[in-house]
Amino acid sequence: MARSARQETHRVVHDNRDGSLLDLVDNLLNKGVLLNGELTISLANVDLIYARLSVLLCAADFLLPSGETQVRARLRTQKQAREHAGRVDALP
């Protein structure tokens, strides 16, 4: 009885084709989500400035080298960013 209950739990988690919202967001952020936008600034019905904006939302670990984010944050808090900037930027 206990075994069948366990198998049932396993089946639900493992074979859920729709997936949870957590998995959906996690998977898409692992790859990245692009937000695109356009902005046109006009004056007196004359278009003066056109801006095309792209924002990438992505899990930092998948874009930045491992640990770099944490190192940067720690150096900033210790006010050593300027002293160690070259070393951090040289990280792979």
Next chain:
Amino acid sequence: MSACALLVYAVCRPPGKRMQLAGIAGEPLEIVRAADLAAVTGERRRAPRPTVAAMRRYDAVQRALADQLPAVLPARFGTCMGSVEELAFVLRARDASLRAALREVRGRVQMTLRSADAETARGAPATDRGSGLAYLRSRAAGAARSREVPALAPVLSAVTRWVRAERVVRYGQVASVYHLIPRGSVQAYANAAQQAADATGVRMVLTGPFPAYAFGAQ
């Protein structure tokens, strides 16, 4: 949202037959070929909004592609190209890295293991003081520590025979371990993980199989 001509869903090898799949807005999916690569695209007038419904449809398209093709690299949600020529240029420019990534994911799927891992999260941070050697050693120790998930150790050792690639990511005290495993080994992998978790009292959540979102070229 900005104008969009081609919404890119995935990169793959040129498929042998025409695909009968629809995109997130019901548009027919087309194949754009460049060199020895192909991109699965859909024509759209606007880039998609990142709503939950749109992302679910996008994920469904990725799963359908993974079911039909031996190797698929999901594109970032919202990747738009202005023309076929622009997309072909990008494919040619990244030919080597994309082909290597396709080789990595060919015939494989992603499984995700999650667990609360407070032990590692509270570990001592790497120090950057002292000599350069001490700094590099601390960095190496930190990198090694980041790949360890003690809370999942019994499960990870039980499934290691199927694992072809692994990534570990932590958000706070939650550790996520992404495994790339052969497509035909999903059931065996899941059974082994569940049995190891039951035997050792490990609390984890196993989900999958997914397309290889956490692997391949970015």
